[in-house]
Amino acid sequence: MDHEGRIQRVVAKLDDLELDALLITNLTNVRYLTGFSGSNGQVVVSRSGATFLSDPRYRARSASLVTGADITIYGSQLKDELPGLIASLDVGKLGVEAASLTVAERDDLVEMLEGVELVTTKNALEDFRRVKEPSEVEKIREAVRLADDAYELIRDRLVPGVTERKIALDLEVAMREAGADDVSFEPIVGSGDLSAHIHHTASAREFEKGDLVLMDFGARVDGYCSDITRTVVIGPATDEQKHIYSVVLATQAAGIAAATVGAVCREVDATARKVIDDAGYGETFAHGLGHGVGLDIHEAPRFAKISEDTLLEGDVVTVEPGIYVSDLGGIRIEDDVLVTKEGPVVLNNAPKDRLIEL
Numbered sequence: 271m272d273h274e275g276r277i278q279r280v281v282a283k284l285d286d287l288e289l290d291a292l293l294i295t296n297l298t299n300v301r302y303l304t305g306f307s308g309s310n311g312q313v314v315v316s317r318s319g320a321t322f323l324s325d326p327r328y329r330a331r332s333a334s335l336v337t338g339a340d341i342t343i344y345g346s347q348l349k350d351e352l353p354g355l356i357a358s359l360d361v362g363k364l365g366v367e368a369a370s371l372t373v374a375e376r377d378d379l380v381e382m383l384e385g386v387e388l389v390t391t392k393n394a395l396e397d398f399r400r401v402k403e404p405s406e407v408e409k410i411r412e413a414v415r416l417a418d419d420a421y422e423l424i425r426d427r428l429v430p431g432v433t434e435r436k437i438a439l440d441l442e443v444a445m446r447e448a449g450a451d452d453v454s455f456e457p458i459v460g461s462g463d464l465s466a467h468i469h470h471t472a473s474a475r476e477f478e479k480g481d482l483v484l485m486d487f488g489a490r491v492d493g494y495c496s497d498i499t500r501t502v503v504i505g506p507a508t509d510e511q512k513h514i515y516s517v518v519l520a521t522q523a524a525g526i527a528a529a530t531v532g533a534v535c536r537e538v539d540a541t542a543r544k545v546i547d548d549a550g551y552g553e554t555f556a557h558g559l560g561h562g563v564g565l566d567i568h569e570a571p572r573f574a575k576i577s578e579d580t581l582l583e584g585d586v587v588t589v590e591p592g593i594y595v596s597d598l599g600g601i602r603i604e605d606d607v608l609v610t611k612e613g614p615v616v617l618n619n620a621p622k623d624r625l626i627e628l
């Protein structure tokens with residue numbers, strides 16, 4: 271669907287939301303609707319179409335990127351243009367995105383749009399974004415391929431004495447050199463004890479023989495993210511490390527198999543979690559089973575104990591169970607999975623069938 275088609279879907283939704291117009295300030299949503307990427311841009315969607323607004327720094331960039339919407343460049347700030355635009359569209363009720371406005375920004379809007387009722391909306395565009403069109407799936411597939419290839423390339427660099435930071439940098443360089451427009455987030459490389467930190471930042475710690483090394487990273491292609499985790503051991507693995515790895519792998523397999531159209535996300539989470547619980551490591555798996563990926567690294571739907579989401583055809587989700595034991599370290603395995611009518615399709619090809627001993 272081109273930008274015009276996406277904007278028309280939002281126009282059609284204005285009736286459901288009982289709004290005259292919607293002000294989009296979330297930059298990911300702005301990109302999804304118009305193609306614009308940059309640090310400042312807004313879109314107003316009304317029944318007469320869409321207007322993209324930005325400041326003079328983005329004049330040339332918006333002209334080359336934005337399609338499907340009129341472009342208005344304001345003098346220096348939003349309040350130079352927004353009140354006039356909203357008045358010309360005869361807007362009484364204006365939807366705003368609750369999750370992307372600060373309290374200060376909302377106060378500013380109230381002040382500049384006197385007489386306009388601001389109506390809070392939630393997930394107005396996120397619900398459209400989660401189901402991926404074929405062209406979006408292609409970009410995610412390419413981002414997955416770049417991450418898989420980077421893992422292949424750096425694996426023999428995982429030797430005693432090398433730091434977590436060096437490998438994090440090498441992963442980033444490998445993905446960018448192969449064509450990524452960015453990383454999807456700062457790569458996580460955790461070794462030894464630190465691999466048990468679920469949201470670790472790569473440190474100056476040097477690898478030692480016997481370390482588990484957990485790497486969680488991804489690439490962006492045209493804005494679309496991939497997200498993969500692999501865990502290896504430096505030198506021969508202990509029986510306990512091998513056992514935990516096999517539990518995580520079996521958990522992931524159960525989660526992937528359950529990721530079918532119509533499945534309730536909390537049940538997918540529970541199906542997988544049961545494998546770790548039965549093995550006696552349930553308490554260490556202190557995060558959700560996975561999340562949607564797309565233009566944002568974390569988006570709808572979510573696999574979590576309380577998630578009410580239901581899987582739809584075209585969702586792209588991660589399945590990423592982990593076991594984290596202090597003293598021993600952490601093992602997580604994560605792949606990106608496309609939900610199809612024919613069943614779940616794992617997009618990653620990076621090897622994972624056994625704990626790789628380096």
Ligand code: ZN
Pocket residue numbers: 486487497498499590604
């Ligand atoms: Zn990840």
Ligand code: ZN
Pocket residue numbers: 497561588590604
């Ligand atoms: Zn993830």
